[in-house]
Amino acid sequence: MDDRKSTQEKVVRLLLLIGILFLPLIYVLSPWLNFANYHLPIWANGLGIGTLVLSLWLFWRSHHDLGKNWSSTLQIREGHTLTTSGVYQNIRHPMYASVLLLCIAQALLLPNLIAGLSGFIGFSIAYATRVDREEMLLSSFGDEYEAYRQRTKRLVPYLF
Template sequence: MSEMNPLNSKIIFIIGMMLWLIVRIPYQRQQKQNTIVDDRKTIQEKAIRLLLLIGILFLPLTYVLSPWLNFANYDLPIWAHHLGIATLVPALWLFWRSHRDLGENWSSTLQIREGHTLMTHGVYQNIRHPMYASVLLLCIAQALLLPNWIAGLSGFVSFSIAYATRVDREEQMLLNRFGDEYEVYRQRTKRLIPYVF
């Protein structure tokens, strides 16, 4: 068989998304209990989060659960299916590990909490934004597992916009909070890919 089975790919993607959401649930609960000392949640921030939700969850689920986006389907070889799975697994692991290493410091928006500490160990030892890296990997897996010009690529498009408009603001917030400590950390690490980018 030279082409991938779309149903198998859809099932694997759905399982991946369910695991993704399960990882985040306890941290979202914990986040509600923390006291916020610096909140930079703006209309732009809310719009970016909505865009990510549409690109990574809503459009893929529409494609998986209905025929509405089938007009934009394309064919992929079987190796793309395998590469999609191979990309999804480290995306899920990195997403889980990023949350675990951050612990109480995690926030879904641009916020600093009371008692916030700078995370420089675990997966944060070599890259400053492993959670963004995990989302990037998820978006690559999405494009490989969902062969559809809309649902497959919507995650990558929304992530690119979110990354371009958010990461500098996040780093500035951390620089304001931790000063030289964050600048030293920033100088010795990469944003997304260790030793590269």
């Protein structure tokens, strides 16, 4: 099954686009969501910018470390190898971690209940529906992947 074409995958990608791109753009470019504004202290902007930079670096680094193993679909291709170095040394799903950081940055930079928090909704749905399927590497890499799972965290190193 090509997960890029499944209805569930299309809905998940659409929700991510709405939460991380479209609603923030509507907030920035129009007054339509102003009814949901709230106040954040000025330090939240600096923290948001720092979190955004970290998110972008982690996203780039995770793609770089995967190299030819990267795919937007949840598939194992011929010649696929298990990546356990770089950012994958401590985190099994650094791309999801980078999107989580992006959602945190969005909430810190957009003081609006809808635009600021909408990324978390899309991310939560994507994470809940995809991350267990990404653990399919266990069936392809067996004991090697199980050992990797035992020494790494899914999303946040050293916590959970």
